Amino acid sequence: MTHISDLAIDRLLAGELSAAARTELEAHTRECDRCASRVAALTAEHDAFAARPMPIAIGRAKKQRARVSRVWLVAPVIVAAAAAVLLLLRPREHTPTERLKSGDTTLLLWAGTPNQLRPVATNDVIHSGEHLQASYTTKRDGAGAVLSIDGAGGAFSYVPATGDAMVTLPAGRERPFPGSTLLDDVTGRELIAIVWCETSRPIGPLLAELKAKQDLAAPPGCVVRIVTLDKQAAR
Amino acid sequence: MGVDVESLYRKYGHSVLRRARQIMANDDEAGEILQDIFVGLVARPEQFDQRSAPSTFLYAVTTNACLSRLRDRKNRMRLVDEQVKPWSTEVDPRSAEAASMVRGVLSQLPDDEARAAVYYHLDGMTHAEIAEVLDCSRRHVGDLLERVAERLAGQKEAS
Numbered sequence: 001m002t003h004i005s006d007l008a009i010d011r012l013l014a015g016e017l018s019a020a021a022r023t024e025l026e027a028h029t030r031e032c033d034r035c036a037s038r039v040a041a042l043t044a045e046h047d048a049f050a051a052r053p054m055p056i057a058i059g060r061a062k063k064q065r066a067r068v069s070r071v072w073l074v075a076p077v078i079v080a081a082a083a084a085v086l087l088l089l090r091p092r093e094h095t096p097t098e099r100l101k102s103g104d105t106t107l108l109l110w111a112g113t114p115n116q117l118r119p120v121a122t123n124d125v126i127h128s129g130e131h132l133q134a135s136y137t138t139k140r141d142g143a144g145a146v147l148s149i150d151g152a153g154g155a156f157s158y159v160p161a162t163g164d165a166m167v168t169l170p171a172g173r174e175r176p177f178p179g180s181t182l183l184d185d186v187t188g189r190e191l192i193a194i195v196w197c198e199t200s201r202p203i204g205p206l207l208a209e210l211k212a213k214q215d216l217a218a219p220p221g222c223v224v225r226i227v228t229l230d231k232q233a234a235r
Numbered sequence: 236m237g238v239d240v241e242s243l244y245r246k247y248g249h250s251v252l253r254r255a256r257q258i259m260a261n262d263d264e265a266g267e268i269l270q271d272i273f274v275g276l277v278a279r280p281e282q283f284d285q286r287s288a289p290s291t292f293l294y295a296v297t298t299n300a301c302l303s304r305l306r307d308r309k310n311r312m313r314l315v316d317e318q319v320k321p322w323s324t325e326v327d328p329r330s331a332e333a334a335s336m337v338r339g340v341l342s343q344l345p346d347d348e349a350r351a352a353v354y355y356h357l358d359g360m361t362h363a364e365i366a367e368v369l370d371c372s373r374r375h376v377g378d379l380l381e382r383v384a385e386r387l388a389g390q391k392e393a394s
Contacts, residue, residue, distance in 0.1 A: 005360045007368075010250040011290050042249075049249035054241060057270050061277035062240070153303060154275075162281045184278050 004028060004035045006042065013046045105138040107194040107225040108174075111183075122228045126183065126190065129234040132158065133180040134194045137173045143200035144169045146177055147207050147216070151188020151231060155211040157203050158192075166200040183231065190231040197222040238280040243289055244273050250290070251297050257357060258301040260338075268300050287370075294368050298353050305342060336387050344383065351379035 004025060011017050012025055029036040110117040110133045111126045117133060120126060134146045143166035146159040158181040160167050167178050177194075193210050195201075198221040210216045218224040251272055255265035272293070276282060283292050337356040341349050347369070354365040355376075362380075366373045 002361075003359070005364055006250070006253075006358060007290060007294060007360055007364050010247070011288070014246045014290055016288050016290055042253075045253065046249045049252065050245045054244065055270055055273070057274050058240065058244065058277060061274040156279050157281060160281075161279075164284075182278070184275070 003032065004038070006038070009039050009042045012039070013043060105140075105142075105196050105223045106136065107196060107223060108135045108137075109133075109192060109194060109225070109227050110135065111229075120227065120229060122226075123230065125230045125232055127232050127235050128183050128185045128187065130183050131180045132183055132192070134159065134177040134192075135174055136169060136177065136194075136196055137175070138169070138196060139171055140198065141171050142169050142196050142198050143167060144177060144194070144196045145203055145206065146181070147193040147195065147203070147210050148181075149191040149211055149214065150184075150186045151190060152186045153211075154186070155207050157207060160203070164203045166195070166197060166203065168200075169196065185233070187231050187233055190229045192227045192229065194225045194227070195222060196224075238276060238283050238285070240273055240276045240280070243276065243283075243293070247289055247293050248273065251293055254294070254297050254358070255301055258298070258353060259304070264304065268297065268304065272296055272300055287367075291368050294354075294358075295350075298350050298368075302341065302346070302349050302353070337383070340386055344386065348379050348383050348386075351376060352383045355380055355383075 008017075008021075008025060012022060017025065029039055109120050111120045111124075111130050112118045113131065117131070126132070132146075134144075136144065144159070145157060145166045148156045148158050150156065159177045159179050161179060161181075169175070169177070183190075191210070191214060193206070193216045195206060195216070195218075197219065201219060201222070206216060206219075215226060216224050248269060252265055252269045255268040256262060259265050259268065282296070283289070337352045341352065344352060350369060351365055354360045354368060355362075360368070362373045362376045365376045369376065
């Protein structure tokens with residue numbers, strides 16, 4: 001006899017099962033003591049867990065997330081101010097892991113507090129709790145994204161934060177990508193890919209390539225800048 | 236549509252914790268993984284694109300988090316040698332011996348085989364369920380499990 005998996009029971013408890021699947025599962029448990037017992041055990045486990053208080057860390061993360069959302073609103077102002085400072089700085093030499101593949105599009109990365117962002121390049125140190133913001137200079141309207149592989153190997157799209165479509169980037173000088181990212185507690189090598197394209201591309205394949213190769217070749221009509229940072233614990 | 240992480244935690248946290256305990260064989264680490272997963276969801280809700288059911292997504296995330304932690308800390312052999320707990324689910328009659336051996340070789344398995352092995356030998360999932368969680372064909376699941384079986388057979392012969 002094939003028994004019901006825990007996955008099926010978890011789905012039952014979460015209300016994910018269709019009516020037909022639920023009926024089938026319930027019919028099975030009427031005839032199978034082992035599965036009936038397992039359903040009862042997981043139901044008790046589910047109920048006990050749901051009654052536990054929410055971990056403090058989750059509430060703290062929600063507050064942090066709310067602060068990030070507010071930063072997104074002020075980030076353009078911050079970046080514009082920081083960009084003005086950057087114009088006075090000497091250009092940094094790029095390591096071989098950074099690529100600027102187009103002469104008329106420049107991609108920059110910034111880190112720091114909302115009030116004090118600094119330009120960062122490969123091998124620079126950043127810290128948990130700091131904000132990361134990308135900016136660009138280009139004469140053409142386009143679209144872009146900021147992708148990341150963190151120290152735990154997780155692949156994320158920082159910009160856009162949701163969805164699979166690049167954000168629209170109108171032509172301009174030292175303009176911010178829409179949204180900054182509050183860096184979490186995962187430390188280690190943080191690989192950032194800033195991508196600008198003439199036309200929007202789906203994020204999924206770019207993120208997959210970045211994760212698989214730890215690098216991202218610029219697709220046709222795109223400019224990619226790879227920046228590898230050393231992310232350390234919050235100061 | 237936004238992700239209601241608190242609701243997901245209430246509905247699915249128990250299964251994340253249970254599976255993390257089963258894979259890690261360590262209550263403290265399972266608790267950390269549970270917290271990491273949901274804190275990570277708050278910070279980066281885009282991880283869950285809502286194209287799959289929450290249960291499917293969280294099974295995959297939990298498995299990946301456990302395998303990653305085991306690999307990163309290079310403690311898999313310690314777990315196997317010192318404190319492997321008996322697999323708590325008795326839902327599936329698949330061999331307890333195979334489950335024990337799977338734990339022993341998880342660290343040596345390629346990622347995709349390790350995930351398939353966890354789902355089949357430890358979670359007792361069907362090929363169809365594994366294919367859904369891994370987002371691949373049943374045929375591919377069969378191939379992965381066949382390779383795992385070959386490795387387990389090699390392990391048995393060597394022991």
